[in-house]
Structure formats: structure tokens, C-alpha cells
Amino acid sequence: MKSLNIMICFLKQIYRHCLFYLQADIYFGKNLSSIPKHSFVLFPFHFSLLSCGLTGIVAFKRGKEKIDRLDLxxxxxxxxxxxxxxxxxxxxxxxxxxxxxxxxxxxxxxxxxxxxxxxxxxxxxxxxxxxxxxxxxxxxxxxxxxxxxxxxxxxxxxxxxxxxxxxxxxxxxxxxxxxxxxxxxxxxxNNIPKVKELSSNPDELLGRGVIKVFRQINAVMNSLDRLEVRGRDSAGISLMFILKKEGFEEFENRIASADLRDHLNERTTKDILLNMGITISETKEENEKPIVTVTLTYKVAVEIGSLGDNVKFLRRQIKEDAIVQMLIPFTHEYFTVLSHTR
Incomplete structure (x- = not known):
């Protein structure tokens, strides 16, 4: 009887999984940005990318994930x-x-x-x-x-x-x-305090999007800590945010209100990939809508020191950087973390 119940539960799971995809809409030769969520595209079209293999045949745009309350x-x-x-x-x-x-x-x-x-x-x-x-x-x-x-x-x-x-x-x-x-x-x-301490105000209630960014940064920092067991003379991390043009303009207004305009201009004139440097560039998305990329770099190079010093320095730089703390809560299209250690 137990085996029968297990089999029934298994078949129900398969049914629900298949039903989820069978209810999706299907498009042909469309760009993912132009179709609604929870849809399939056969032979998806990309403006600047040539897909091969299965990715060139079919793509799926996920719908909004249902969030259930946690029950332990x-x-x-x-x-x-x-x-x-x-x-x-x-x-x-x-x-x-x-x-x-x-x-x-x-x-x-x-x-x-x-x-x-x-x-x-x-x-x-x-x-x-x-x-x-x-x-x-x-x-x-x-x-x-x-x-x-x-x-x-x-x-x-x-x-x-x-x-x-x-x-x-x-x-x-x-x-x-x-x-x-x-x-x-x-x-x-163990990662909860690490994630919260990346914020300049760790005791305040942080939004879901903010925690998502801090968690990605923390994961990279943890990896740097592991890698630096082999050596630790330098380390660096770059945070790349891609925002819609209107979102970036709102960010600029917030910078001006906080009297950080001169500080931002000073950091954007630094050489590329120097510590505390900021690079801002504007381009267009695949649908021709303007987007702005903001890249913030943090680096450290010390010949003499202890294991963990580099990552502690980078964490402190992010925590104390008013500009990145102001940027993270803004809605962004994409976010990427790049890092190096030597």
C-alpha cells in the first residue's frame, strides 16, 4: 500500500510539472525581451548573439516565481x-x-x-x-x-x-x-552576518533585491578567501550594474541630493580598474532602448600581511562607499561580479 502511495505521489509531481510547461504560450523567431513571461520561443532571435545547439532551437522565459511562507x-x-x-x-x-x-x-x-x-x-x-x-x-x-x-x-x-x-x-x-x-x-x-555587514546600515530592514546583490558579492568574497590560502599579495573585485536610462537618471538625482556629484565625477576620471574607480557607459539594449552600465572597482595590493586581510579590506571598502550603497537599491536589469586574486 505504501509503495502504491509513493507511486501516486510521484505521478502527481510529474503531472504538475508537465502541466506547468503545457500551459505556456509558444512563439516563433521572437526575442525574449518582446514576449510575456512563462512562454516558449522556437528559434529565438538575438540582435548580437548567434546561438547554437539546443539554445538556438528553443528558449523558455520563466514567469514570476510563487513565494510561499517559510515553515520549518x-x-x-x-x-x-x-x-x-x-x-x-x-x-x-x-x-x-x-x-x-x-x-x-x-x-x-x-x-x-x-x-x-x-x-x-x-x-x-x-x-x-x-x-x-x-x-x-x-x-x-x-x-x-x-x-x-x-x-x-x-x-x-x-x-x-x-x-x-x-x-x-x-x-x-x-x-x-x-x-x-x-x-x-x-x-x-554563518553567511547571514557577512551579508548584512556589507551594508552601511546592517541593522535596518534591507529589501529583497539589496540582499540578493549583497549575497552575490559575499559569495565571491568567500571564494577569494579560499583561493588566497595559496597566496595573498593582491585582490580585486568589480561590480557591474546595468540600469535603464530613466533609472540611472533617478540615481544621478539622488547623488546630487546627497551632495556626492563632485565625488562621483572625481572617481569617474580615474584610470580604468584602479581602486575606487567608477566607469559609466551608455549603450542600447537588443530592443534599442538605452541602458547605462555602471562599474565600480575595488582593489588592494600589499606585499606583507595576513590571510584574510585583502577580503576584509574589500568588504570594508564596499560597506563605506556611499555611492555603491546608494546604487544597489535601484532596480537594475543585470548585475555581475568579477574578481581576481594573485
Whole structure:
């Protein structure tokens, strides 16, 4: 009966997935910017790009993502089920690898999948702005760490009584539990203060778009920190924002109101790719509408120093830069982060 229910749930998921795409509109030879969201284009047209392979045959423009409220109760319940299903005290044959064990393994896999979903843009934002979610995840992470310790201890004490297949299966399960703990602690909770500290006002409520930009910058900064273990004499990062012309004009008005016009002009006259330099250029989009690209560069080069110094300097530069802090909340068409280290 359980197998039948699982099969029915699986078929329902496939049906909903197929229905989502079957309800989309279909266009032929159109540019993606000229069609509505949730639409297919056969042989999509690009003004300045020649596509090949599958991308030259079909493209899909996604609709607006539905945002559901975050509920950690199911996540907690699954972790509780894992905690309430300890291993038997002694196993001498392959009866351990029965149906119940594989069901428990699927439970662990479902928790790992749920933990990874918490890293998505909308989920991460909810966790960041609501301390109660952070406290709850911290508590869940501690429970999982305790489960890992107890199961590692159990495996060490009983390894001699287990068949090799059982040892491998249990070790794989423990590895997945460690992945869950790492995802919660290192990839979510540890990054929340890093993301917020990129703002000049980390204690104020930041918008979803602002957090999205800061999170991308933070991800690159984290990567630089890892790479610089091999050496750290210089590092740099460039932030490229592409805005519609009217959006850039509004940004310029805000700059003037904040009495930063002279400061902006001074930074735009610097040589390309110097620290605190700004490059502004105007061009046209594929639909011939004018767009403005604003690129801000931050660099550091110090022969003597400690690991982490370069990234700390770059983070501080962004945090204290009034112009980039003013630019980030504006609606932009595209945003790109480029970096280097040596």
C-alpha cells in the first residue's frame, strides 16, 4: 500500500510539472525581451548573439516565481524522526539492510534536500530578516550534530559485527547528516552576518533585491578567501550594474541630493580598474532602448600581511562607499561580479 502511495505521489509531481510547461504560450523567431513571461520561443532571435545547439532551437522565459511562507515545522519533524530511529545495538547479518533502513535513508535524503532549499534566494531572505528562523535553525543544527556524534560512536563500536555493505550504508548516511549540518551552519547561518555587514546600515530592514546583490558579492568574497590560502599579495573585485536610462537618471538625482556629484565625477576620471574607480557607459539594449552600465572597482595590493586581510579590506571598502550603497537599491536589469586574486 505504501509503495502504491509513493507511486501516486510521484505521478502527481510529474503531472504538475508537465502541466506547468503545457500551459505556456509558444512563439516563433521572437526575442525574449518582446514576449510575456512563462512562454516558449522556437528559434529565438538575438540582435548580437548567434546561438547554437539546443539554445538556438528553443528558449523558455520563466514567469514570476510563487513565494510561499517559510515553515520549518516539517523540517523539524523529519529531524525528530531521524533522532528517534537509532541503530540496533548489534547486527551480524544483512537483515540490517532491510526496507526500514532504506526508508530511514530516504528520510535523511529528504532532510538534506530541504536544507539545500533553504539556500535559495527567497528562503535565505526570510531567514535573514527573521531572527526566530535563525534561532530555530541553530537548534536544529545542534540536534543534527548530536545525532552525528552518537551514530559515529555507534558505528565505531559495532563496525566489527557489521557486514561491509552495512558499514558503507551507515557511513554514507552519516556523511549526508554532516552535509545537512554544514549546509545549516556554514552556508546559511554563518553567511547571514557577512551579508548584512556589507551594508552601511546592517541593522535596518534591507529589501529583497539589496540582499540578493549583497549575497552575490559575499559569495565571491568567500571564494577569494579560499583561493588566497595559496597566496595573498593582491585582490580585486568589480561590480557591474546595468540600469535603464530613466533609472540611472533617478540615481544621478539622488547623488546630487546627497551632495556626492563632485565625488562621483572625481572617481569617474580615474584610470580604468584602479581602486575606487567608477566607469559609466551608455549603450542600447537588443530592443534599442538605452541602458547605462555602471562599474565600480575595488582593489588592494600589499606585499606583507595576513590571510584574510585583502577580503576584509574589500568588504570594508564596499560597506563605506556611499555611492555603491546608494546604487544597489535601484532596480537594475543585470548585475555581475568579477574578481581576481594573485
Amino acid at each position: 515545522s516539517l523540517f523539524e519533524d523529519r529531524v525528530r524522526q531521524i533522532k528517534e530511529n537509532p541503530y540496533p545495538s548489534r547486527v551480524e547479518n544483512d537483515s540490517f539492510l532491510d526496507k526500514s533502513f532504506f526508508q530511514e535513508n530516504r528520510l535523511v535524503s529528504s532532510v538534506l534536500k530541504a536544507a539545500r532549499e533553504l539556500k535559495t534566494e527567497n528562503r535565505f531572505y526570510e531567514i535573514l530578516i527573521k531572527p526566530m528562523f535563525q534561532d530555530k535553525l541553530l537548534e536544529i543544527g545542534e540536534h543534527i550534530s548530536n545525532i552525528i556524534q552518537s551514530q559515529e560512536k555507534w558505528l565505531t563500536e559495532n563496525m566489527g559485527d557489521l557486514i561491509p555493505e552495512a558499514v558503507d550504508a551507515i557511513a554514507e548516511r552519516i556523511t549526508r547528516l554532516k552535509d545537512i549540518a554544514w549546509c545549516i551552519s556554514s552556508e546559511i547561518l
